């Protein structure tokens with residue numbers, strides 16, 4: 134028997150499986166989808182078995198054997214193994230990256246050998262100090278040159294060898310004590326009268342006959358120790374068993390189940406269309422304004438799918454995976470639901486994943502990577518807020534969850550629902566062409582009117598002498614709501630406000646020494662931080678350039694607004710929600726529930742609050758600056774602005790109280806703003822499509838972005854240059870090749886970034902050409918220290 138293995142090795146020019154012999158003792162165990170450790174060159178690497186076969190094109194006698202089998206149950210099934218091959222082509226990634234992204238991070242441990250410092254650094258040989266100076270360990274792989282030295286130190290004991298296995302991979306186990314249910318047994322146990330501890334525990338056990346209690350709990354309740362428990366266990370009073378426990382952040386049983394709602398006529402039409410196609414691979418685009426009852430349709434179609442004994446994946450963007458959202462699913466489906474999001478620890482995620490793997494749950498609600506949930510009998514995939522760019526992964530594999538969903542729907546012959554109030558132009562265009570079936574919800578489910586939207590021209594405000602970031606109408610509206618004891622949401626477009634340090638004498642803005650970007654001022658820690666490479670330093674007291682003391686700190690946008698708000702309405706209770714206040718686990722949740730319970734009048738925040746928020750008492754939403762997304766150097770700027778304004782407006786007037794939205798802008802005449810005012814999606818779509826056609830962007834053209842990084846500017850530029858001329862020789866004449874040019878942020882972490890862009894309509898050779906480029910990269914450029922990133926269909930350019 135021979136195993137085909139995809140190994141975790143980046144620097145090999147050919148991305149293909151390698152053949153390994155399966156040692157006799159492993160032959161009964163191996164299956165495709167298991168992880169293995171195999172020899173590769175002169176080291177051992179991790180890999181995935183992708184196939185098992187009888188023959189090989191190589192000399193069977195010379196095949197190396199698998200070194201170690203890491204799983205007893207495959208972590209990937211046949212479908213996912215197939216999908217990896219497709220993803221490799223589709224996204225131009227290495228197959229290993231595609232395989233790794235499908236399993237929880239806890240299972241992605243590399244099991245690499247490393248050397249860990251075991252003594253003060255001065256005690257080891259000087260050349261090694263340079264290695265260990267950076268971190269307390271050195272990876273065996275990178276230490277080849279100093280191996281001799283390491284060996285000597287190992288012998289001395291100043292360093293130790295260690296295998297880095299992620300702790301999180303470990304299944305959580307608890308020690309359970311199962312007390313016998315027979316009083317007779319307990320009474321027949323002899324305990325010496327002076328063994329007070331044992332006597333006491335015996336009394337406790339008699340009171341808890343037949344119960345199973347976690348040992349730590351028993352120690353607490355019975356006021357006893359583990360050795361005492363063991364001594365009674367030995368005498369037959371109880372049985373000890375280590376049992377697997379799921380790390381569940383929320384106790385499921387506490388959630389009250391709720392029945393389905395009676396669908397409105399419009400919902401019913403959409404529901405029937407989907408329900409009638411449950412065994413087809415149709416893709417539906419559910420275009421429904423905010424609050425139109427899309428989620429209720431999702432819940433009821435999932436219910437149908439479960440009745441057929443199948444499973445469902447419900448994807449939501451990370452930021453809208455609010456407690457409210459997950460609660461709605463648990464209320465409907467109870468413990469049939471697994472939840473996957475970045476707020477969970479790696480261990481918790483692993484546990485949720487195992488529930489899916491073992492078929493213990495039937496529904497998963499999760500962010501992007503939940504699309505890889507290892508269900509075997511999928512009946513439905515839903516992407517809510519399908520336009521969200523977080524569905525595309527930023528690094529390799531640069532997949533879009535929508536594409537993966539459609540691939541899986543074909544595999545399982547099940548439908549996909551793409552839901553949005555503001556569909557992406559790509560999806561809407563496909564619906565227009567009939568590739569997707571369009572379903573429309575034009576009214577809010579409870580028939581509440583859409584909020585009234587007022588646009589305030591900030592240039593006028595300035596002309597009449599108001600320099601505040603609050604326009605007169607917004608300030609008045611805020612005061613009014615405070616008086617009426619209604620709630621307010623203020624939305625700040627994060628990127629628009631800076632948080633940097635500027636010298637008022639020489640104009641210097643503090644820059645990151647490693648990147649072409651200014652440092653961000655963190656008030657809470659009084660540090661200057663680079664958000665690209667992690668560099669930080671304490672805030673200066675004088676200008677580093679001219680030593681002037683006149684330096685000015687600009688707080689993060691929301692902090693600045695908070696201060697101004699405190700001057701405007703000192704009596705208001707304000708909650709702030711931004712990256713600074715939500716860094717701790719559960720903070721997000723706490724802020725939202727405090728606001729929901731009416732503990733604050735105003736919720737002030739960034740993008741994070743644009744979604745999901747569903748509180749009846751919110752009657753005013755203020756958008757402080759609508760323009761900031763509009764001026765991003767990105768072809769999707771108008772689309773993003775339109776989406777954001779629609780989302781934010783959707784937060785107001787969701788219940789009985791009518792809502793008002795006030796949007797402040799310096800370019801109030803822009804079509805993205807005026808059309809978002811009345812949620813006129815179609816006119817917006819037409820305008821924006823015309824722009825895209827004229828400028829040659831998606832959905833009219835496909836785009837590929839190719840970026841090189843290198844420590845040396847000229848090298849990065851020259852690889853990009855070579856790529857451009859290579860592409861020009863290979864691709865068709867109608868295809869546009871733009872660049873090379875320096876990337877928008879031209880240097881990150883001391884690496885220069887150069888890029889070029891391909892725009893094409895039809896390019897049959899593209900996949901092949903990209904593979905060829907990868908091959909050149911892996912056989913030449915990578916050795917010279919370059920990185921190459923190919924992004925097929927980037928979400929922004």
Ligand code: ADP
Nearest residue numbers: 394395396397423424425426427428429578579
């Ligand atoms: P969307 O997902 O489109 O924003 P939701 O499904 O969240 O809309 O519905 C908005 C509100 O309307 C929610 O409070 C929901 O409980 C309520 N709702 C949805 N459908 C119905 C219905 N058929 N009858 C009564 N209330 C409904």
Ligand code: ZN
Nearest residue numbers: 636639676679
């Ligand atoms: Zn200065």
Ligand code: ZN
Nearest residue numbers: 645648663666
């Ligand atoms: Zn930096």
